[in-house]
Amino acid sequence: MSTKTLTSPSRWYPVFLDLHDRRVLMVGGDEVAKRKMKRLLEAGALVDLVADSLHPDTEAMADSERVNWLARELADHHLPGHALVVVAAADAFTRERIVRWGRDHGVPVNVVDRLQESSAIVPAVVDRSPLMIAIGSGGQAPELARMIRSRIERLLPPSIGRLAAMAGSLAGQIRARFPELARRRRFLDWVFNGLPADEVAAGREQQSRALITRALEKDEWSGPGHVSLVGAGPGEPELLTLRALSRIQSADVIVHDGLVDARILDYARRDAELIDVAKRPGENGVGQDGIHEILIEHARSGARVVRLKGGDPMVFGRGGEELAFLCAHGIDYEVVPGVTAASACAAYAGLPLTQRGMAQSVRLVTAHCERSIDRLDWAALAADYQTLAFYMSVGQLEHIEQQLIAHGRAAQTPVALVENGTRPDQRVAVGELHELADLARTHSISSPAMLFVGEVATLARELGWYGDAVLTRGEPSARVLAATG
Numbered sequence: 001m002s003t004k005t006l007t008s009p010s011r012w013y014p015v016f017l018d019l020h021d022r023r024v025l026m027v028g029g030d031e032v033a034k035r036k037m038k039r040l041l042e043a044g045a046l047v048d049l050v051a052d053s054l055h056p057d058t059e060a061m062a063d064s065e066r067v068n069w070l071a072r073e074l075a076d077h078h079l080p081g082h083a084l085v086v087v088a089a090a091d092a093f094t095r096e097r098i099v100r101w102g103r104d105h106g107v108p109v110n111v112v113d114r115l116q117e118s119s120a121i122v123p124a125v126v127d128r129s130p131l132m133i134a135i136g137s138g139g140q141a142p143e144l145a146r147m148i149r150s151r152i153e154r155l156l157p158p159s160i161g162r163l164a165a166m167a168g169s170l171a172g173q174i175r176a177r178f179p180e181l182a183r184r185r186r187f188l189d190w191v192f193n194g195l196p197a198d199e200v201a202a203g204r205e206q207q208s209r210a211l212i213t214r215a216l217e218k219d220e221w222s223g224p225g226h227v228s229l230v231g232a233g234p235g236e237p238e239l240l241t242l243r244a245l246s247r248i249q250s251a252d253v254i255v256h257d258g259l260v261d262a263r264i265l266d267y268a269r270r271d272a273e274l275i276d277v278a279k280r281p282g283e284n285g286v287g288q289d290g291i292h293e294i295l296i297e298h299a300r301s302g303a304r305v306v307r308l309k310g311g312d313p314m315v316f317g318r319g320g321e322e323l324a325f326l327c328a329h330g331i332d333y334e335v336v337p338g339v340t341a342a343s344a345c346a347a348y349a350g351l352p353l354t355q356r357g358m359a360q361s362v363r364l365v366t367a368h369c370e371r372s373i374d375r376l377d378w379a380a381l382a383a384d385y386q387t388l389a390f391y392m393s394v395g396q397l398e399h400i401e402q403q404l405i406a407h408g409r410a411a412q413t414p415v416a417l418v419e420n421g422t423r424p425d426q427r428v429a430v431g432e433l434h435e436l437a438d439l440a441r442t443h444s445i446s447s448p449a450m451l452f453v454g455e456v457a458t459l460a461r462e463l464g465w466y467g468d469a470v471l472t473r474g475e476p477s478a479r480v481l482a483a484t485g
Contacts, residue, residue, distance in 0.1 A: 010138045012121065017084065020044035025082040027074060027098065028089030029054035029062075032112055036086050036122070037061050048082065050074045051089075074098070080105075084120065087111040115139035124149040128161035130168060154242055159201040166200070166209060167191055170216075177216045187215070193250045194304065195226060198334070201243075225299030227326055229319055231312040231338015234345060235261045236422040243336045252303040255294055259310030259448055261423070273298075288318065292325045299331045310448075312340040316366045316391050340364075342389035345421030345450040349428045350463030358455040359387040367393035367400060367451075382407035387454035394447045398437040404453065409433060414457035419449040422466075429471040430460050439473045 024040055026033055029051030037058065040047055049062060052072040062069045070078055074094055079085070079101050087098055087109065099117050102109035108120035115121065115138075123136035124145040133152060135145045167174070167188070178184035191197065191212060199208035228247045233239040240248075248254065248267045256265065258278025265274060275294060279285040286294070291307075298305045313319035313335065326333045342364055346353050353362045363381065367373045367390045381388055382404050393400060405411050411434035419427045431439040433453065439445075464470050 012136065012138050014123075014134060014136065016132070016134070019083060021046060022083040023048055023081055025050065025078065025085045027051070027085070027087045027094070029058045030089050031055050031057070033086075033088035034058040034061065036088055036112070037067070039122075039125075040086070041066060045084075048078070050078055076101075079107075082107060085109045086122075087114075126152045126156065128156055128158065128164070131156075131161055131164045155245070157201055157242065157246065159197075162205060163192065163197055163200045163208070166196075166205065166212070170209075170212060173216055177219070190215075195332075198226060202334070225301060225303045225305060225331070227295055227299050227305045227307055227331055227333040228336055229307045229313045229322060229333060230309070230336040231314075231317075231340075232256075232260045232264050232308050232310050233339040234311055234341045234348075234422045235259075235420065236344075237261060237263045237267070239339050239344060239422060240264065241336065241338065244338060247306050247336055248308065250304060251306040253298045254306045254308055255291065255298075256308040257310055260308050264308075288321065292322065295322065295326065296329055296331060299326075309338070310341070311344075312338040315340045315342075315364060316368075341391060341421060341448070341450050345418040346389070346452060348422045348426060348466045349416060349418045349452075349460045350465050351416055351418075351452060351460045352456050352463075353387050353389065353452075355456050355459070359385060361386045363388050364391070365389065366391045367396040373399060376403075378403045378407040382409040384409075385455075387452060387456050390451035390453070392447070393451045394440065394445060394449050397440050397451065400451070400453075401433055401436040404433060409453075413453060414455055415439070416452045416457035416460050417443075417445050417449055418452070419445050421448075421450060424467075426467040427471060428460055428464060428467065429473075430457060431473045435473050442473050443471050 019040065020043065022045060024045045025048050026037055026040070027050050029049065033051065034055050034057045037047055038061070041061070041064070047067045049067060049069045050071055050073070051069070054062060061067055074090070074097070079098070085098055085102055085107060087095055090098070095111055095114070095117060099109055099111065101107070102119060109118060110120045110122055111117040118139070121136060121139050123134035124142070126133040126135070126149055135148050135152070137145045174184060174187065178187055196208040196211050199205070199211065228251070230244050230247050232244065245267060248264070249269065251268060251272050253273045253275065254265070254268055255275045255277055258276070258280060268274060277286040277291050277294070295305060295307060307313070307322060309317045309319070311317065314337065319335065323333060323335070342362070343353065354360065363386060365376065365381065365388055373396050390400065411432065413433040415431055415433050415436050417429045417440060427443065427445070429439050429443050429445060461470050
């Protein structure tokens with residue numbers, strides 16, 4: 001094999017150093033030195049410090065018995081005996097002395113923000129001890145490395161470190177029970193992605209250890225399935241919670257509604273089974289009893305099932321019915337809340353749900369069908385100084401308009417319709433209550449859309465920040481013009 005095929009574009013070799021109870025020389029006492037010292041002390045290092053002055057926080061660290069402030073100026077006898085030298089602040093002559101000494105004695109030297117003078121660089125770190133992830137850019141783009149670290153931080157729950165430590169404490173038993181690599185990998189996949197991981201995330205580490213120990217004794221670890229009732233939020237994938245993303249990515253089966261954005265389903269594993277239970281007009285969709293049967297069938301087969309609903313599953317999502325069914329049939333479950341459409345659509349329309357002098361309370365109302373809408377307390381809904389947020393209301397706008405006005409709400413009360421809220425094709429139309437139905441017809445507003453009634457609705461005109469300009473009844477939208485042109 002030629003040398004060329006072995007050459008990497010980077011000259012840096014990634015490695016972790018064990019610095020516990022080993023001496024490290026820190027040159028400089030500024031804020032940069034403070035950050036570097038903090039990380040070194042967390043790693044258990046003994047820090048020798050050379051600095052003419054100290055940042056207040058660095059001075060506090062210098063009082064630690066693990067930090068020794070040697071001198072204000074570097075002398076040659078300060079250098080020997082160290083496993084690593086970090087230069088946070090020093091003049092060019094001092095830096096040159098340190099770099100030359102490190103090269104001659106085989107000691108790595110990190111000169112902060114001076115790549116060409118360094119023989120060691122410090123990566124951005126995601127710390128979920130004992131799990132650690134280092135991200136480096138070879139000194140070329142440290143800010144990018146920090147940005148990537150932030151993204152990884154959001155993906156890894158704090159519990160993953162505790163899970164890794166537990167698995168490490170049982171490593172000998174696991175290896176002895178499963179000497180074949182393939183079976184050991186399957187078992188560890190269950191530990192890290194199955195019920196043991198769920199138990200640790202829920203703060204039940206003893207139960208998780210008991211599950212693993214029992215599985216090792218009986219050589220059975222598929223166990224009962226589990227259902228996660230997950231809120232997918234209003235549509236924009238970046239509004240998913242971290243736990244929701246984690247559950248979607250680890251699911252064996254995803255049972256999803258029609259309001260779940262396709263971009264969110266793309267987060268699923270390639271081998272996951274996606275089951276669409278959307279209820280669409282003119283189609284014989286899966287009824288609620290059918291959804292219950294799907295959930296229980298897959299859970300009893302040992303699968304990790306995600307029941308994925310738009311918005312928050314516990315806000316007009318029939319989440320309570322599904323939990324009651326799972327509970328009655330002895331299926332383990334959890335709920336992962338999502339950002340509900342009322343708050344998300346209002347925020348993306350620049351419309352505060354409460355505002356001093358305008359609205360002191362918010363009511364979340366469903367207008368899904370005549371049977372439910374006729375049960376509403378219209379007199380209470382017509383009261384002033386509150387915001388009404390109507391879900392699934394597009395087919396009932398005329399009825400809502402008539403009932404609110406008939407029960408005393410002023411005909412000039414501001415209203416706002418937010419169609420496809422948070423998505424790239426979001427549209428916002430504002431007007432007054434007496435023209436609500438006409439406003440929707442003028443702009444061909446269709447589901448999914450939220451209706452907001454109350455004084456705050458008028459603020460969408462001046463505070464709206466996302467999508468196209470706010471629509472009004474007197475200005476036909478581009479969609480309408482295209483349809484009639």
